Ligand SMILES: Cc1cc2nc3c(=O)[nH]c(=O)nc-3n(C[C@H](O)[C@H](O)[C@H](O)COP(=O)(O)OP(=O)(O)OC[C@H]3O[C@@H](n4cnc5c(N)ncnc54)[C@H](O)[C@@H]3O)c2cc1C
Ligand code: FES
């Protein structure tokens with residue numbers, strides 16, 4: 001047997017899941033898609049005493065809905081392949097759609113979930129970058145009640161979140177993008193589908209006169225949590241999009257706004273180089289997308 | 293030892309067993325049911341050798357508990373052809389030299405069965421994306437891609 005022994009609970013309802021979390025607290029782990037947790041259990045890096053399998057909540061928590069104002073609400077158990085193929089996501093959240101094919105491989109996207117990916121908070125994962133870039137709001141529930149947390153407050157460190165032991169993520173919501181907006185996402189991975197060495201997401205909005213009215217840049221895997229490159233984005237705002245402008249913004253992002261570390265896959269210097277290149281490409285993609 | 297009462301349909305037969313919750317689906321198939329066509333390479337989701345279908349979708353059987361298949365349908369490579377009567381995809385692998393040692397082959401086949409149903413006339417890029425989660429240390433992938441093209445051209 002690879003994983004260490006555990007008690008296995010498979011509640012049929014959200015109420016029963018929350019009760020199990022209250023009862024078992026620190027000892028318990030939720031099992032969603034299992035695509036991060038089971039590898040850790042196979043290596044015995046994780047040894048939960050109680051495993052609370054939430055897959056039977058699919059009827060309750062796997063959904064993608066458009067809101068009245070054109071935003072989206074996604075249930076925590078929505079699987080990656082469902083997001084990837086959703087016409088609603090394609091229509092309302094191009095950034096999310098752009099990111100999905102980069103997440104692992106088809107077999108893993110068939111199981112992995114949105115809530116699991118956010119709760120796992122891997123700095124190399126795409127969905128936390130999406131949540132930060134789109135300023136998503138997470139709904140978190142426990143027997144104590146329901147609360148909403150901004151993505152910027154949810155990720156607190158390396159594989160660490162604002163979740164208490166008795167809480168779970170149940171929904172993620174985003175507001176619509178403003179009119180005349182475009183998004184871009186580029187990353188560099190050794191092999192398609194592997195965790196990225198670095199990546200950059202861009203969201204831009206144009207004013208009627210063709211100048212940039214708003215910009216947001218978020219970098220992947222160059223810090224403990226997704227890194228928002230605020231000063232780089234600010235240099236683009238108020239300007240007409242040009243290659244020189246993108247290069248200046250990328251320079252600021254790469255030099256001042258990220259905190260990469262060396263690891264076995266890439267040196268910090270190389271990740272800085274990647275952010276410089278990828279920021280420019282993400283901006284090109286985003287401005288092109290507004291035109292189309 | 294706590295056990296979980298599992299009922300699951302595997303390759304068309306209903307299987308009823310008490311299993312330890314920590315038993316992986318891959319180990320259940322191989323060790324308890326003798327379905328050793330499902331191979332196990334890395335046991336952390338990277339190699340794809342253990343790919344099987346659950347409710348028609350390809351998944352890593354090393355990243356799923358046997359208990360999680362309760363009430364569901366599982367298909368392994370044993371559900372495809374027999375040595376005398378290969379499945380068309382197996383036949384295409386044979387003809388295109390899509391395997392050498394064969395360790396990775398069951399995972400490739402079970403990945404490609406639902407892919408070809410959904411994408412009957414795939415481009416080469418689509419084929420390469422579909423098999424991006426399956427490692428082969430022998431063939432260099434070229435013959436595997438050809439085998440898929442050969443199988444697709446026949447349907
Ligand atoms: C080979 C391989 C490559 C991968 N490559 C990538 C990649 O490139 N990019 C990427 O982003 N991901 C990648 N992944 C991870 C994959 O996307 C996972 O699906 C995801 O990180 C976790 O989602 P899950 O549903 O499988 O969560 P699980 O593994 O079930 O759970 C992960 C953690 O989150 C907790 N949890 C789960 N759901 C909730 C919830 N609703 N509320 C609170 N806590 C919860 C669990 O208790 C656990 O601690 C890869 C995985 C593998 C095996
Ligand atoms: S053994 Fe399951 S992916 Fe390698």
Ligand code: FES
Nearest residue numbers: 392394428429430
């Ligand atoms: S044929 Fe040997 S690993 Fe693929």
